[in-house]
Amino acid sequence: MRYFLVFLFIAGFTYWGLQTRSLTVTKKASPQNVITKTTIHSTSQRGPASASYCLLCQFPSPDQYKAESQNPNFCEDLFAAACPLDAEPDDYAIPDFSPHKDRAAQAMGHENFDEALKARLAEAGLTVRDDVSPSSWQYFKDLLQRPLEVPAYENQNLASDIFSSVQSCESIDPSTITPQLVTTHQQQMRRRHARAFSQDLPNYYDHYLNEQCRLLTEERILPEQNQQLESICNRKSEIRREAVLLYRQEELPGYQERAERFIDNNWIPPIVVPSPPEELGGGPPLSAEAQAFSQLVGSYLSHCSYDQHASIQAARSITLNLNAEIQISRPHVEGVINEVYSPARRQQLENMFNILRSDAQALVPQLTSDRQMQSRIITEYDDVELFWMQAPPDSAYQNSGGAQVLRSGYQDGGIPLAAIFNDTNLEYFNEVNATYRPQMTLGGEHSSPETVNITPGLLNALEENPYSLASVMAHELGHKIGPELSKLNSHDLSQSYEELLACYSSHQSIRMQPNQKDEVIADFISAEVMAAQITKLPQDQRRSAAVAMTKFWCQTDHSPLDCKAQHPDGMLRVNGILSANPNMRQALGCPAESKDFKTCGIEGVSLLDTENEASLSSTGESHPQDEVNVRGVQ
């Protein structure tokens, strides 16, 4: 009994740790995998699949990779042939979701998103110029939504270039500045700042007020120099409390007016700190008149420049707020999901999935001689589903200001859709990743099915590089029969891989680390499946197809020295597993032994149709694409 409990404890931990296996890619992989590692149920439709069906023949010929395939070192260093150092990464197009934003804006009564944004900005006193150029407007929107990625605006007057209500600081002739002009300007600014900061109370308190008060605490100005500032800073905690109360009412009627009054009551003009004498660099002393004039102009210019920045920050808050409203609204959510997870894509992906799954099933009898186990695994494979995101049901939405928006916290089978659509840049839909998740059973109840999830960024590869996508999908399907995950799936195949894993662990191979077993075996399964598919292509396309397939792995970023990573380095995966696979070498017409990496495989495991291959090679005919020959599935 004691041993049984210990076993249960260990099994529980193993299950927890291995419940999701994912590929990791440099390009758009998130630093945290919280969202990407969740997978939800799908309603995959199954069609007839055939282990001998030529999957790759359906796609455009990989001739664009002809040059790489003719690299003299192709058989020894496929990674270098496919991933030259000076090559651009194989970026997949990022879909443009702006038409869905426009539709959502239309549902809110605007012509499109841009017009909705302009209306919101105008309400806050930031009227967009009629003559703003499309490129400036686009830059402005990018700057507001992705401020860290967009290059700095070269001209300091961005706000006045965009808004007719903001003054350009450079257009002022200093000789025309008078004390009256400065006073008038300050009064105008005070009103405008109240409007701007009312859009972003966190920024007002955390940065504007705190930074002004820091001038006092750091003794950069003395209290007697600015009694107004001292009085405000002495009430900071009270002001914060009031700001928080107001902030909680942001979406309620009358908020704008109350917030503007609050900012105005606690107004401190931007303070100009005179430079210390050592920074002035000497020079002749100024007359009293010149000093007074200099201070006047300096004060005016500082205020003007500050006005530019405050306007941009207010505009950012307005844009982010509008974006958040639009992105969680029903027309946008449904538009994005229907575009990324379109019926046409689904049909193609499921066809690919079914064929690759059939190939993986065909490997099972070669991996174990236990008939019962064979039958069980093959049957269970039929239940593995391809995750396909569905538009949320009516119950996922709630009314907000006349619009239907996703309920806060809405999740669908583990994927936090509400969070995904609250992300300004919808990064989830650019994510290049894939996961396999075993069936999750909690409390004896079936809770979620076994799934393979290809994330949206990788789905884009269907149109651009389906060869890569197929190899990734085969890898994920391979996880089901991996050494550790097969135990989790109640059919221990670890013994079948013992010799193979010893081969991969050796110094002549990739020096696999113990924690990499499942990923390495998934790569091995992918190599076997893809070798079989490649042999169905005409001879002159096979190496190009291998290059196309490898392109995905060029982007993996693990260091060869990083032995803690779950995935081996991309080069090792390509040259040490894929290209050193005996069946893949045969499919590609490479010598049986690789020069740099020991060839590792399992004797008797092969999906290559050697008889068919031999007859076709001798006759030079193209391969049949519709022949049904399901091997080992039953």
Next chain:
Amino acid sequence: MKTVLFFILILFPFQLAFAKPIKTFDLIIKTSEGAHRYSLVQDSKAKKYQLKFITAKKKQAKNLTKPQAQALLQLSSRIAWQSLYRKPASIKQSCQEYARLKSESTTTKVCVQDAKSTGQTYSLIQQMHKLFQP
């Protein structure tokens, strides 16, 4: 007039009150590879902003422009306030931590259950992460 302008430029080297040293931004997120930390620090003498990305395996730093640093602080404050003061009341009972965030004087724990804050934090992390990609 030129002389006057010259002195103006020397006397008032365009010091904006809100652009004073910024020292406090810190975001920690737990991942399968251990904690990832992003910190913004400013060299007050050189008036340069540097974003640091620290994991168990490596430390990287990237210089930011002033508008970038200001935008980062603005975004992080919005998230912090959103997470502290606007999250659904039910979250306190079961907060699954997504990230810890400190912006200026405001410190918060972003909960997975708070979809809005999580989505905005994810967006911010992605933007910062892209800065460190080759």
